[in-house]
Amino acid sequence: MLSWWLPENVATFGGEIDWLFHLIYYITGITFILVTVTFLSFIVIYRDRPGRRARYTHGNTPLEIVWTVVPSLILVVLTFLSVPAWSKIKMSLPQTDFVVQVTGKQFNWQVTYPGPDGRFGTPDDKTLLDEMHVPVGKPIRVNLRSEDVIHSFFVPSFRFKQDAVPGREIPTWFEVTKPGKYEIPCAELCGFGHSGMRAWIYVHTAEEYAKWAAANLAAQAPVAQTAQAKPSAAKGESDRR
Amino acid sequence: MSATSVSAHGHATHVGHHELGFWRTYVFSTDHKMIARQFLFLGLFMMIIGGLLALVVRWQLAWPETAVPGLGWLLTDTGGVLEPAEYNMAFTMHATIMIFFVVMPILAGAFGNFCIPLMIGARDMAFPFLNMLSFWAAAVAGVLMLFGFFVEGGHAAAGWTSYAPLSAVPEYTGTNWGQNLWCISLFVLGVSSMMGSINYVTTIINMRAPGMKLFRMPLVVWSLFITAILLLLALPVLTSGVAMLLFDRTLGTSWFKPSGGGEPLLWQHLFWYFGHPEVYILILPAMGIASEILPVFARKPIFGYHAMAFSMIGIAFLSWVVYGHHMFVSGMNPALGMSFMVTTMIIAVPSAIKTFNWLGTLWGGRIRFTVPMLNALAFVWMFVIGGLSGIFMASTPVDIYIQDTYFIVAHIHYVVFGGSIFGAFAAIYYWFPKMFGRLTNPLLGHLHFWGTFVFFNLTFFPMHIIGVGGQMRRIYNPLQYEFLQHQQHWNVIITIGAIGLGLSQIPFVINFFWSLFAGSRAPHNPWNANTLEWSAPSPPPHLNWGPTLPTVYRGPYEYSSPESKEDFLPQWQPSPGRVGAGRH
Numbered sequence A: 001m002l003s004w005w006l007p008e009n010v011a012t013f014g015g016e017i018d019w020l021f022h023l024i025y026y027i028t029g030i031t032f033i034l035v036t037v038t039f040l041s042f043i044v045i046y047r048d049r050p051g052r053r054a055r056y057t058h059g060n061t062p063l064e065i066v067w068t069v070v071p072s073l074i075l076v077v078l079t080f081l082s083v084p085a086w087s088k089i090k091m092s093l094p095q096t097d098f099v100v101q102v103t104g105k106q107f108n109w110q111v112t113y114p115g116p117d118g119r120f121g122t123p124d125d126k127t128l129l130d131e132m133h134v135p136v137g138k139p140i141r142v143n144l145r146s147e148d149v150i151h152s153f154f155v156p157s158f159r160f161k162q163d164a165v166p167g168r169e170i171p172t173w174f175e176v177t178k179p180g181k182y183e184i185p186c187a188e189l190c191g192f193g194h195s196g197m198r199a200w201i202y203v204h205t206a207e208e209y210a211k212w213a214a215a216n217l218a219a220q221a222p223v224a225q226t227a228q229a230k231p232s233a234a235k236g237e238s239d240r241r
Numbered sequence B: 001m002s003a004t005s006v007s008a009h010g011h012a013t014h015v016g017h018h019e020l021g022f023w024r025t026y027v028f029s030t031d032h033k034m035i036a037r038q039f040l041f042l043g044l045f046m047m048i049i050g051g052l053l054a055l056v057v058r059w060q061l062a063w064p065e066t067a068v069p070g071l072g073w074l075l076t077d078t079g080g081v082l083e084p085a086e087y088n089m090a091f092t093m094h095a096t097i098m099i100f101f102v103v104m105p106i107l108a109g110a111f112g113n114f115c116i117p118l119m120i121g122a123r124d125m126a127f128p129f130l131n132m133l134s135f136w137a138a139a140v141a142g143v144l145m146l147f148g149f150f151v152e153g154g155h156a157a158a159g160w161t162s163y164a165p166l167s168a169v170p171e172y173t174g175t176n177w178g179q180n181l182w183c184i185s186l187f188v189l190g191v192s193s194m195m196g197s198i199n200y201v202t203t204i205i206n207m208r209a210p211g212m213k214l215f216r217m218p219l220v221v222w223s224l225f226i227t228a229i230l231l232l233l234a235l236p237v238l239t240s241g242v243a244m245l246l247f248d249r250t251l252g253t254s255w256f257k258p259s260g261g262g263e264p265l266l267w268q269h270l271f272w273y274f275g276h277p278e279v280y281i282l283i284l285p286a287m288g289i290a291s292e293i294l295p296v297f298a299r300k301p302i303f304g305y306h307a308m309a310f311s312m313i314g315i316a317f318l319s320w321v322v323y324g325h326h327m328f329v330s331g332m333n334p335a336l337g338m339s340f341m342v343t344t345m346i347i348a349v350p351s352a353i354k355t356f357n358w359l360g361t362l363w364g365g366r367i368r369f370t371v372p373m374l375n376a377l378a379f380v381w382m383f384v385i386g387g388l389s390g391i392f393m394a395s396t397p398v399d400i401y402i403q404d405t406y407f408i409v410a411h412i413h414y415v416v417f418g419g420s421i422f423g424a425f426a427a428i429y430y431w432f433p434k435m436f437g438r439l440t441n442p443l444l445g446h447l448h449f450w451g452t453f454v455f456f457n458l459t460f461f462p463m464h465i466i467g468v469g470g471q472m473r474r475i476y477n478p479l480q481y482e483f484l485q486h487q488q489h490w491n492v493i494i495t496i497g498a499i500g501l502g503l504s505q506i507p508f509v510i511n512f513f514w515s516l517f518a519g520s521r522a523p524h525n526p527w528n529a530n531t532l533e534w535s536a537p538s539p540p541p542h543l544n545w546g547p548t549l550p551t552v553y554r555g556p557y558e559y560s561s562p563e564s565k566e567d568f569l570p571q572w573q574p575s576p577g578r579v580g581a582g583r584h
């Protein structure tokens, strides 16, 4: 159940998040049903009826110990199960030669490729606006930055989210399992154009990506969608449909 | 207990003397009961504004970029259609008002003031004049906050969390004086809370009636005591934070602005270091209220009194070390995220203990479904949902996905509406007879409760679903996103629920004012309850009791005790076996 609520997952670590999500869903669901059934039956059984006196009791220590220890154990287990996924997603960076820089800016995502020399900050860098291209099946390193306020890079289908904080560069990563076109909203309130600050990420097969890169990232390639090409998009007004 | 007898004696000589004039009785009163009523009216008035703002937000999300009915006169150039900046302002002010000017004034302000002296057997707060100042500071803060709607550039629009640097640089939101007033207002409110909480702590420590040991205090007094300690420690952090923010905005300092060497995450640390204890400041009094009302109408002692008190103390301690769970994906060191996950999981345990104890209180009872009881039962049930949904966020990997989605909005509202506001309604219906000396109308009360309960769930439950579907919070138009379009019908259902929720408050307003003026007179103890306030007349006179203060003989929850033929045994009554041995 519920998986039909989540958008389709297409990232390598997304499965672990979804698995934990469902685990917690079943644990809390069962707890909720048990508590609700108890609650409702108490309300019905112990409603005020004439001729009966309420039970005089101040508590029951063994019972209280049980209902302290059991939830504690469940939560300890949940914590231990959450640790590996967290350290994999946020605390490790797999080796990869694919690095892009993503910069949030009121109200666009600027995606910078290092260009043929493989280094950032050189004249052959290529910057796309609200558009990102990556190959499938390869760890992608994203260095997140922001030029003005805090934005949040969210790719629902990748189960990926990380705030972009001005003044620092945050290294992150993901690896996609399925080619396609996925939406990148901004998940942190960043001003009047926040809603509408979104980009697309195109996930290509290896050959398609090579073709796209040759056409768009090579030294002489005309970059169709550079930041300069769409200056008006920086204005919030055009973000309103 | 020397402080008790001294102050009791000091006041006692005044009983029955000088009548106070109109201004001293109704406006600049130092009587804790009048201050309580003032806080209640402030909170209820602000609730109307906060509620209307919520409806504006919901209209926009269900039918984006259509005119909001009734707003045409205000937004003349668009004929009632909200601009994105105005939308940001609407949800920012909805949250700010609800948290700071509705829940806090009603629970901590009104019921803190009303219950503490009356339930521990004191004649007033320790510092009555400071108490009056604390209300007037809160009122000034409210006026400043409302004033922000009328300044150029509009009111604050950076969210109730006001993350810097969005909030720190006027150009980023286009808001200037609105955000400044937001800071100033919360600064003044922080001062008010400090004055109030110093009073609560001192009063509870020093002014308990003879026999009122700490572990004979009603749980609602315990909860208000712990809330006051949290307020005392947490509010100064926010107060300094908003002052720093204001300096960044107006004096050119750079605490939070990276352009001048500042650190944006510093604001988040300060904010949540206040903000997480704050969520317990909002819910603890409601927990106390439920613990008070369930025994009265189940005619049973509270189950596990000590566990209830200690779990509240535990929550208060832990609330300082979990605040980082609001910052899992903020860019804070992920290793810290791990430790905040551990503490967050631990803090769920005392919440579970409380829930099971409430169930234990119902077990074997003789439950009477009065209006306060229904609201208290709803509190318990809704808190279960709000608490369980918190576990999703506590798991850091899951939080990556649901952070900043509507799942969070659902969680907050199950806790602060389903919890705090149902708790507030329970308290209002329960103590109305004592506060105003009149009974409320049960029929209108039931109408209000059932409408609120049904529409509350229709409004907030589906928010979990759209949150899991990925809908972000604080967006102006969900239809801008392709991956959200298939679930837009839920947004429509939620908004219809919200409208129903708003309409359900009409019977409450009618009931409140009708009962205030025309309700039948309340006896001393209409619910046959045990705690001290019910030994005073309804409403209690100035200084609460006649020449002698009540003496406390036992704990507050002796319902259906075998010691007594009645099913209640008040705290102020000497044991039936030795009638006449006491001081009464």
Ligand code: HEM
Binding pocket: B161, B279, B280, B282, B283, B325, B326, B327, B344, B345, B347, B348, B351, B386, B387, B390, B391, B393, B394, B399, B402, B403, B404, B408, B411, B412, B415, B416
């Ligand atoms: C008991 C009363 C509680 C109240 C009043 C409360 C209220 C709130 C509020 C106001 C937020 C703010 C969300 C935002 O604006 O960013 C929040 C978030 C959160 N709550 Fe609670 N909550 C409560 C209980 C719990 C419990 C029992 C847990 C854990 C088991 C929990 C875990 C969380 C987490 C992890 C977040 C951060 C979520 C995120 O930002 O992604 N809360 N809560």
Ligand SMILES: [Cu+2]
Binding pocket: A104, A105, A107, A150, A151, A152, A186, A187, A188, A189, A190, A194, A197
């Ligand atoms: Cu953004």
Ligand SMILES: [Cu+2]
Binding pocket: A151, A152, A186, A187, A188, A189, A190, A191, A193, A194, A195, A197
């Ligand atoms: Cu944004």
